[in-house]
Amino acid sequence: MVLVVVVLILIGTGTRQLVSPFIVAHQPAISLSPTALPFYALRTTMRMLAALAASLVFTFVYATLAAKSRRAELVMIPLLDVLQSVPILGYLSFTVVFFVSLFPGSVLGPELAAVFAIFTSQAWNMTFSFYQALTTTPHDLDEASRSFRSSAWQRFWRLEVPFAMPGLVWNMMMSMSGGWFFVVASEAISVGDIQYTLPGIGSYVARAIQDRDLAAVGWAIAAMTIVILIYDQLLFRPLVAWADKFRFEQTAAQSIPRSWVLELFQRSKLFRFIGRPIGTGLQIAARARLALPPGTRRLGRWLPSGHVVDVAWVGVVVAVICYGIWTLVQFAGPTLSWRDVLEASRDGALTLFRVVVLVALATVVWVPIGIGVGLRPKLAEKVQPVAQFLAAFPANLLFPVAVYAIVRFGLTPKIWLSPLMILGTQWYILFNVIAGASAFPTDFREAAASFRIRGWRWWRDVMLPGIFPYYVTGAITASGGAWNASIVSEVVSWGPTRLDGSGLGAYIAQMTQAGDFPRIALGIAVMSTLVVAMNRILWRPLYALAERRTRLD
Amino acid sequence: MEARPSDPIIELHRVCKTFAKPSGEPLAVLTDIDVSLRDGEILGLLGRSGSGKSTLLRIAGGLIKPTAGDVFYRGVPLTGPSEGIAIVFQTFALYPWLTVTENVEAGLDALGLTRPEARRRALAAIDLIGLDGFQSAYPRELSGGMRQRVGFARAIVADPIALLMDEPFSSLDVLTAETLRTDFLDLWTGHHLPTKSVLMVTHNIEEAVLMCDRVLILSSNPGRIAAEIPVALAHPRDRLAPPFHDIVDQIYSTLTSRSLESMRAHAQASGGIALSLPRASVNRISGLLERLSVAPYAGHAELAQLASTLVLEVDDLLPVAEALHILAFAELSAGTLKLTAAGRVFAQSSTDERKRLFREHLLRFVPLAAHIHRVLDERGGHWAPRVRFETELEDHLTRRDGERTLRVVTDWARYAELFDYDARSQRFSFAVTGE
Numbered sequence: 001m002v003l004v005v006v007v008l009i010l011i012g013t014g015t016r017q018l019v020s021p022f023i024v025a026h027q028p029a030i031s032l033s034p035t036a037l038p039f040y041a042l043r044t045t046m047r048m049l050a051a052l053a054a055s056l057v058f059t060f061v062y063a064t065l066a067a068k069s070r071r072a073e074l075v076m077i078p079l080l081d082v083l084q085s086v087p088i089l090g091y092l093s094f095t096v097v098f099f100v101s102l103f104p105g106s107v108l109g110p111e112l113a114a115v116f117a118i119f120t121s122q123a124w125n126m127t128f129s130f131y132q133a134l135t136t137t138p139h140d141l142d143e144a145s146r147s148f149r150s151s152a153w154q155r156f157w158r159l160e161v162p163f164a165m166p167g168l169v170w171n172m173m174m175s176m177s178g179g180w181f182f183v184v185a186s187e188a189i190s191v192g193d194i195q196y197t198l199p200g201i202g203s204y205v206a207r208a209i210q211d212r213d214l215a216a217v218g219w220a221i222a223a224m225t226i227v228i229l230i231y232d233q234l235l236f237r238p239l240v241a242w243a244d245k246f247r248f249e250q251t252a253a254q255s256i257p258r259s260w261v262l263e264l265f266q267r268s269k270l271f272r273f274i275g276r277p278i279g280t281g282l283q284i285a286a287r288a289r290l291a292l293p294p295g296t297r298r299l300g301r302w303l304p305s306g307h308v309v310d311v312a313w314v315g316v317v318v319a320v321i322c323y324g325i326w327t328l329v330q331f332a333g334p335t336l337s338w339r340d341v342l343e344a345s346r347d348g349a350l351t352l353f354r355v356v357v358l359v360a361l362a363t364v365v366w367v368p369i370g371i372g373v374g375l376r377p378k379l380a381e382k383v384q385p386v387a388q389f390l391a392a393f394p395a396n397l398l399f400p401v402a403v404y405a406i407v408r409f410g411l412t413p414k415i416w417l418s419p420l421m422i423l424g425t426q427w428y429i430l431f432n433v434i435a436g437a438s439a440f441p442t443d444f445r446e447a448a449a450s451f452r453i454r455g456w457r458w459w460r461d462v463m464l465p466g467i468f469p470y471y472v473t474g475a476i477t478a479s480g481g482a483w484n485a486s487i488v489s490e491v492v493s494w495g496p497t498r499l500d501g502s503g504l505g506a507y508i509a510q511m512t513q514a515g516d517f518p519r520i521a522l523g524i525a526v527m528s529t530l531v532v533a534m535n536r537i538l539w540r541p542l543y544a545l546a547e548r549r550t551r552l553d
Numbered sequence: 554m555e556a557r558p559s560d561p562i563i564e565l566h567r568v569c570k571t572f573a574k575p576s577g578e579p580l581a582v583l584t585d586i587d588v589s590l591r592d593g594e595i596l597g598l599l600g601r602s603g604s605g606k607s608t609l610l611r612i613a614g615g616l617i618k619p620t621a622g623d624v625f626y627r628g629v630p631l632t633g634p635s636e637g638i639a640i641v642f643q644t645f646a647l648y649p650w651l652t653v654t655e656n657v658e659a660g661l662d663a664l665g666l667t668r669p670e671a672r673r674r675a676l677a678a679i680d681l682i683g684l685d686g687f688q689s690a691y692p693r694e695l696s697g698g699m700r701q702r703v704g705f706a707r708a709i710v711a712d713p714i715a716l717l718m719d720e721p722f723s724s725l726d727v728l729t730a731e732t733l734r735t736d737f738l739d740l741w742t743g744h745h746l747p748t749k750s751v752l753m754v755t756h757n758i759e760e761a762v763l764m765c766d767r768v769l770i771l772s773s774n775p776g777r778i779a780a781e782i783p784v785a786l787a788h789p790r791d792r793l794a795p796p797f798h799d800i801v802d803q804i805y806s807t808l809t810s811r812s813l814e815s816m817r818a819h820a821q822a823s824g825g826i827a828l829s830l831p832r833a834s835v836n837r838i839s840g841l842l843e844r845l846s847v848a849p850y851a852g853h854a855e856l857a858q859l860a861s862t863l864v865l866e867v868d869d870l871l872p873v874a875e876a877l878h879i880l881a882f883a884e885l886s887a888g889t890l891k892l893t894a895a896g897r898v899f900a901q902s903s904t905d906e907r908k909r910l911f912r913e914h915l916l917r918f919v920p921l922a923a924h925i926h927r928v929l930d931e932r933g934g935h936w937a938p939r940v941r942f943e944t945e946l947e948d949h950l951t952r953r954d955g956e957r958t959l960r961v962v963t964d965w966a967r968y969a970e971l972f973d974y975d976a977r978s979q980r981f982s983f984a985v986t987g988e
Binding site for chain 1: 615633634638643645649650660691
């Protein structure tokens with residue numbers, strides 16, 4: 001399955017390499033003046049929004065197709081699973097080449113490449129969540145909508161989208177958090193001969209690094225903080241508060257998410273005046289039947305169904321995969337040797353070791369703290385938004401600060417660059433554990449207290465099993481993020497100084513700079529394999545265990 | 554609406570439904586069903602859980618296609634959900650993100666009305682069903698009874714000819730259910746509904762007798778129509794009147810004789826091992842025995858009376874009664890339950906004596922328990938995998954029944970300290986006694 005993706009990438013680039021690489025004509029000069037930052041921040045934000053919109057459209061189309069057609073599902077879901085595990089920064093180089101060659105000489109190419117990079121960091125988990133909602137639509141609601149003879153279009157907007165909404169909004173938030181990281185990384189890129197910078201916070205930082213301007217880095221961090229806070233207040237708070245009405249539980253919630261922006265829209269006359277025609281228009285659109293003429297349905301039945309077609313379908317899929325592998329061998333065979341594979345694997349082992357150690361370290365640090373915070377509701381209320389903010393903050397903006405420190409104190413890069421990998425993603429562990437501890441049933445705690453269960457037994461028998469499912473969720477995100485971060489954190493520079501921590505991330509980064517496509521592909525393949533293997537061997541069983549153990553019936 | 558024989562509104566002709574088991578073999582849920590829903594009547598479908606009555610209702614509503622047989626709606630073959638048929642769901646099936654009015658309007662989606670027209674009709678339905686004042690509430694703000702009223706309003710808003718109700722009152726508490734039933738009957742007998750006939754699934758016998766003009770009794774495994782009982786009482790009906798009571802009794806004896814028959818048939822087919830055990834916990838068994846042994850029953854009770862004093866529905870009471878019968882603690886026949894000598898002793902014993910007695914009866918009267926016990930005894934290590942018994946049962950029982958039977962026999966055997974089961978290793982083994 002991993003091969004499928006790698007092959008897809010390679011088929012593309014194999015042809016695209018024929019297009020001669022070039023340098024975008026008008027490179028906008030990046031100004032390090034703080035006054036230019038609001039403009040850069042705006043550009044960065046627009047990229048994020050564009051990617052989010054694209055992700056949403058992709059989610060609706062892809063997930064619906066996968067959920068409605070069994071044969072499409074057979075291919076689309078495993079593909080999605082793999083796409084989710086492929087390090088985004090790894091294939092950034094491929095997409096850059098593609099988009100630049102699509103719009104030669106125009107800044108549109110790199111722009112689209114950046115948007116695409118963010119899109120790939122957002123789309124997969126949104127799609128998964130929507131797909132899951134589609135396949136778990138409550139049976140009785142499904143029957144009800146069928147008994148009213150709603151058309152597919154009506155059903156989609158009345159039943160399926162609303163049912164998926166809370167999960168989708170949550171995943172959009174998660175996606176956005178991840179997205180900041182990639183927008184920063186994708187604004188200043190050099191792949192072989194292609195170099196470009198897009199005006200934005202990311203390129204601002206890149207320039208600051210070049211000029212060894214620590215103050216400018218500080219400005220960028222401040223600007224990013226403000227942007228994230230504004231995004232949260234203006235976009236996500238209202239969304240979450242609004243999505244709350246789609247919660248499926250029929251009971252009233254204890255705490256209702258609120259947002260001043262949403263209240264402004266719902267209560268003030270002016271905004272209601274503006275909003276109403278839009279709302280009515282959307283409702284009319286959703287109520288329209290837009291049913292296929294009855295003839296087309298019948299037509300669908302004409303298609304032969306059953307095992308013969310299934311077998312044929314699987315056959316086609318297998319054939320495509322085989323063709324892909326063959327192309328891959330054709331493409332990579334002449335340049336790659338077993339030595340390269342060995343080297344990439346050795347680097348992969350090093351990075352794997354780092355990820356494991358760092359996740360373990362983060363666990364040891366954050367699980368007790370998270371439990372401590374989560375059990376105190378007042379404190380949790382204050383800490384939780386901070387943890388979520390830290391998770392959203394693109395850690396790569398902080399890298400220069402750390403690098404500066406390493407250079408300054410002459411520390412060993414191999415060891416001291418490692419923590420950067422988990423700098424941004426450790427917070428997922430923290431806030432998931434906090435969420436788990438605050439959701440821990442009070443009667444369990446009271447029972448433990450009344451039986452005087454204390455000390456180590458309290459941890460082992462009461463608390464750790466209680467937060468386990470939440471921890472696993474957080475740890476999966478954290479380790480996935482760490483893999484991605486390795487590509488930008490294992491090789492860093494400060495002005496002319498380059499620090500090389502070696503490892504698979506460093507390998508991919510170096511090959512990208514050199515424009516050595518076969519070796520980038522190799523690096524990605526190794527990394528994807530490791531990520532998928534880690535998911536299958538470690539996280540999935542843990543997840544299943546968590547589900548099984550915490551169920552009563 | 555006087556009940557006069559005329560063209561049926563919905564007609565099911567030799568309908569069968571089979572589902573595929575996980576193993577691929579077909580599992581018959583309904584066989585050879587002939588039902589006709591006549592103009593002007595409320596027809597009740599009564600059966601134990603698993604008798605396929607909800608499936609039958611969905612076939613009549615066009616939601617499920619029958620495997621064989623034909624369904625007609627006013628003489629025309631029914632191919633899917635059709636205009637003129639509306640369904641009220643047991644779980645209400647309201648969209649939590651829509652207000653009461655919007656939920657009711659959803660029932661009009663297919664008609665493609667203009668917005669004002671849809672709103673007008675929705676409000677009329679809301680008014681009729683007694684939801685005035687709740688128009689802009691969300692379902693989660695409503696009590697169960699109000700939610701089901703929304704379900705009713707949504708069903709009647711499109712002026713259906715046939716109204717299909719799938720246990721509409723069974724997820725409500727006793728008082729609320731009673732209010733809704735009365736309100737519905739008032740609308741029905743007062744001809745305020747456009748609806749011509751109603752098909753109602755229920756497992757509450759009193760409810761069926763209270764509301765229906767005819768009751769069809771479904772037997773289980775596979776579901777087929779076992780009896781048809783007309784209820785020719787004038788509305789409003791008096792639960793305390795002797796004719797009402799007679800019909801309730803008649804239904805109880807039909808149900809018990811049916812279940813005893815099928816138990817016997819299953820047991821004979823397999824040398825006893827595949828005697829399908831009813832879902833009855835040890836607590837319920839001893840609770841019922843204690844209740845039976847004291848006044849006013851003194852060892853002898855009518856099921857109808859027992860059910861109403863214990864506020865248990867057929868689905869709760871019958872399995873326990875069957876368990877008593879199987880274990881020979883009581884005798885079940887035509888709607889009455891009579892304690893045996895052993896049952897009396899059990900009711901008056903201490904915990905340890907009860908366990909001993911239960912163990913004896915389990916070994917003597919439940920062949921499956923004796924079989925597992927023997928296997929454990931013969932095997933070295935004294936353990937046996939669950940799969941072994943699962944496959945043995947699968948020859949005679951459906952997968953669901955087999956699983957239930959194994960679970961019940963495990964529960965009983967654990968109480969009797971006969972043998973134990975480890976869920977992690979999926980093995981039966983001898984109980985580790987505390988001594």
